[in-house]
Amino acid sequence: MAAGDIVLRLCNASFGAIEAVRRSLGRPAVETISTAALRDALNSSQTPPVLIDVRSDAERAVSRIPGAITQQEFEASSDEKFAGRRVVTYCTVGGRSYLYACKLAARGIEATNYRDSILGWCRAGLPLESPDGEATDAVHPYWRIFHVPDRYNVKT
Template sequence: MVWLSKLFILWLNHLAPFVGRSQVKEISTEELARRLKQNDPSIILVDVRSSTERKVSHIPGSISVDEFRSRENEFENRCVIASCTVGGRSWIFAQRCLRNGMQARNHRPGILGWCESGHELVANDGSPTKRVHTHNRFLRAPDGYESVPTQRC
């Protein structure tokens, strides 16, 4: 299923210029982790997943879409890094940011790519966790992480 997301994003980026949209550049998990660790002030990580998904876990330092929207003016000169489960919803969010004149990139591997690289997740209370909401029954968390389907949230 992750390969399908990669193909989908590839086609969206390929078709974007033909429908008057910009291509969305990607950011790798490694680069994102490095920049977050350095507290890079030039980026803001926006987790575009639902509040149900974020309550299970999220990438440390990320903010929700609601928080982003309530503070959007603070982020005018920062690059918005959009992230979701595997990269589809975050591509759409990044595309909207670009249309609004902001800098934006897509963390296409999403939270599952973050887990696959062995990085830490935090629960809603900020404590470390190995639980990850996998969005649908076709996606699975990598080894060492627990998939949490919608009904268990």
Template sequence: MNFAPLPEVQAAAVPSDGFLLDVREDDEWAAGHAEQAVHIPMSELVARFGEVPADQRVHVVCRVGGRSAQVAQYLIAQGLDAVNVDGGMLAWERAGRPLVTDHGGPAVVV
């Protein structure tokens, strides 16, 4: 079987108005996340699939890129335009992209 390579995008290249899907767990999200991100933990994705837009590219991110790669593959299999954010939130932070918290404290990637 031949599999197409998983489409990936560098963290610095994710458009600020793009749909960013963060599939990390609740504690990871709470520590720090991209302001425009939508949080759906990987374990909840199938149940919450309807929250993922089918009419635009979905940029999928986790901590380092493993879980998001699996989610991106799943979304592509469902017919969506999905890409994995290479290097995850650690790459996002290294690229100097902003991080926020819901509680207003300092944001970190855990």
């Protein structure tokens, strides 16, 4: 098993354990969403979720999941703009996005973590866009230890 896959498994186990402890302490739940469910929600005729990319500026400068906004854009918007919409956070492997989703849940916002994050999106062969909204095959995987399918152009 590759080092990146071991890190992903450890992260997923850790996030699950932390969430179990949080719930046992009565904290608001942070659900997760699968790649397929997120893809379907984004392509649905119903109001799509607000997709928030919490990765670094350097990562976001390469690409994003289509339609995503930054954490800063979300925080700067009026509450009315996204009222009643589900919020989905993502990063590279689901850790930073989980922590942000926890903060949002504590504020009473229905926040869901896309735990597979951009690596899961790429592993499913789904499209990415550049910061200006153009289709791209470039992706910043945070660390080179994380496997990205060959169809993507890795930029770090």
